[in-house]
Amino acid sequence: MKRLRWQVAAAAAVGLALALEVLPWVLRWLRSGRRRLRREVLFFPSQVTCTEALLRARGEAPAGEQAALPDCCLCGLPHGESSLSRLMRALLAARVSLELCLFAFSSPQLGRAVRLLHQRGVRVRVVTDCDYMALNGSQIGLLRKAGIQVRHDQDLGYMHHKFAVVDRRVLITGSLNWTTQAIQNNRENVLIMEDDEYVRLFLEEFERIWEEFDPTKYTFFPQKKKSHSCAPLVSRAGGGSLSWYRTLGTSSRNQT
Amino acid sequence: MKRLRWQVAAAAAVGLALALEVLPWVLRWLRSGRRRLRREVLFFPSQVTCTEALLRARGEAPAGEQAALPDCCLCGLPHGESSLSRLMRALLAARVSLELCLFAFSSPQLGRAVRLLHQRGVRVRVVTDCDYMALNGSQIGLLRKAGIQVRHDQDLGYMHHKFAVVDRRVLITGSLNWTTQAIQNNRENVLIMEDDEYVRLFLEEFERIWEEFDPTKYTFFPQKKKSHSCAPLVSRAGGGSLSWYRTLGTSSRNQT
Numbered sequence: 127m128k129r130l131r132w133q134v135a136a137a138a139a140v141g142l143a144l145a146l147e148v149l150p151w152v153l154r155w156l157r158s159g160r161r162r163l164r165r166e167v168l169f170f171p172s173q174v175t176c177t178e179a180l181l182r183a184r185g186e187a188p189a190g191e192q193a194a195l196p197d198c199c200l201c202g203l204p205h206g207e208s209s210l211s212r213l214m215r216a217l218l219a220a221r222v223s224l225e226l227c228l229f230a231f232s233s234p235q236l237g238r239a240v241r242l243l244h245q246r247g248v249r250v251r252v253v254t255d256c257d258y259m260a261l262n263g264s265q266i267g268l269l270r271k272a273g274i275q276v277r278h279d280q281d282l283g284y285m286h287h288k289f290a291v292v293d294r295r296v297l298i299t300g301s302l303n304w305t306t307q308a309i310q311n312n313r314e315n316v317l318i319m320e321d322d323e324y325v326r327l328f329l330e331e332f333e334r335i336w337e338e339f340d341p342t343k344y345t346f347f348p349q350k351k352k353s354h355s356c357a358p359l360v361s362r363a364g365g366g367s368l369s370w371y372r373t374l375g376t377s378s379r380n381q382t
Numbered sequence: 383m384k385r386l387r388w389q390v391a392a393a394a395a396v397g398l399a400l401a402l403e404v405l406p407w408v409l410r411w412l413r414s415g416r417r418r419l420r421r422e423v424l425f426f427p428s429q430v431t432c433t434e435a436l437l438r439a440r441g442e443a444p445a446g447e448q449a450a451l452p453d454c455c456l457c458g459l460p461h462g463e464s465s466l467s468r469l470m471r472a473l474l475a476a477r478v479s480l481e482l483c484l485f486a487f488s489s490p491q492l493g494r495a496v497r498l499l500h501q502r503g504v505r506v507r508v509v510t511d512c513d514y515m516a517l518n519g520s521q522i523g524l525l526r527k528a529g530i531q532v533r534h535d536q537d538l539g540y541m542h543h544k545f546a547v548v549d550r551r552v553l554i555t556g557s558l559n560w561t562t563q564a565i566q567n568n569r570e571n572v573l574i575m576e577d578d579e580y581v582r583l584f585l586e587e588f589e590r591i592w593e594e595f596d597p598t599k600y601t602f603f604p605q606k607k608k609s610h611s612c613a614p615l616v617s618r619a620g621g622g623s624l625s626w627y628r629t630l631g632t633s634s635r636n637q638t
Contacts, residue, residue: 129385136392143399167583171539229557283427283567288557299571301485301544301557311539313591315555315584317573327423328571335569 163320170314172209237265255285277339419576426570428465493521511541533595
């Protein structure tokens, strides 16, 4: 009897050990539908490619899948992927909301993509710089005409951000102004990240600016601005500007 | 005898099970010195604060620790943290190398920080835009004078990046041009990330540009450039520009 008990105990112990080791694998197998978070960097200048297929009506390519770029289009441009097409795909993945915080916006392809999202019922909000929204070729007027909400600054400084947030889930940010000149000629970078913490912080920044640029506070003549970029070497004390910086919760690794 | 064998087997199985479960905890305990990866976003405009203490000689604040900003300084400026001071700290943490890829660089504080790193023996390399490096107030001349290697483009497009890589480990990138005007007046963002994959890709971009801007290929008169930012609505086919985009290996989470 005692021998039987020990046999049972031994078998149970072995079974327990195996179960404890196998359990994580089982859980991982059950969670095998998990999706990888998107992390990507796009470098420019971008090859000039045909992006017409990306601007077709929704339904031809399910969300998250790449629409085939046909060779039957006779435009004469290459039909492969490019940094511009990947940026457009990231935008056109929007299904619920799109926040744009852009210093300058004159790219017709990106403008069409944003208007298409608005037509599809995506809530689009745009913040831009008041000087650059008025330049020849700006897409801002077309966005307003389509009924998209656009707000702008009236500050001395520039609204120099170049970011977008898609569905409150994907952050698109970098050095790129959304202009054809920049896309096709400049050395630029654009990060595309599914990152809850960065998205949250950039959305907070967007909402701060959105509220501050309340149209009920607009005056007719914006204040004259300093020249862009390389200003004379003058340090100005005070100025009452707030600084905003956030340290995110971080992941860990072995110390090397 | 058989009973004893079963007793031993059972004990061994239990011990094995416990050991397998305890082992990961033991390893984690041994690795308890691991450091959290840095992830931060800085928003501008930055409050104007005194940054003199950050520019003292090395030794007063060990690497990774924050040097105290004294109130005994009589400059009249606030001595707290600001987005600029945090950016300077990220730079001044460099101990081995610093790659700068900057469209415009005129901030005297950031210029002093970079020259200080060079004096400390950090290998500093700078890539910049040929038009903006020549503007009044640019720090590029002071960097060259100090013996720092600086290369520039001669392209039609702008070298519009605004990134830095510290010790081949920390990426600093965003919308911010390193000018006093931008730091103190513009709405800008700067990401600071310890991220092996992003660092690797940005370093590859830097090395591509560094090699391409080989000084032995300089001509005396750079080609005239298009105006910055909002260009007329002209799409140019061809151009022979390469597109560079990279999708990073990603982390996982449960699908929601």
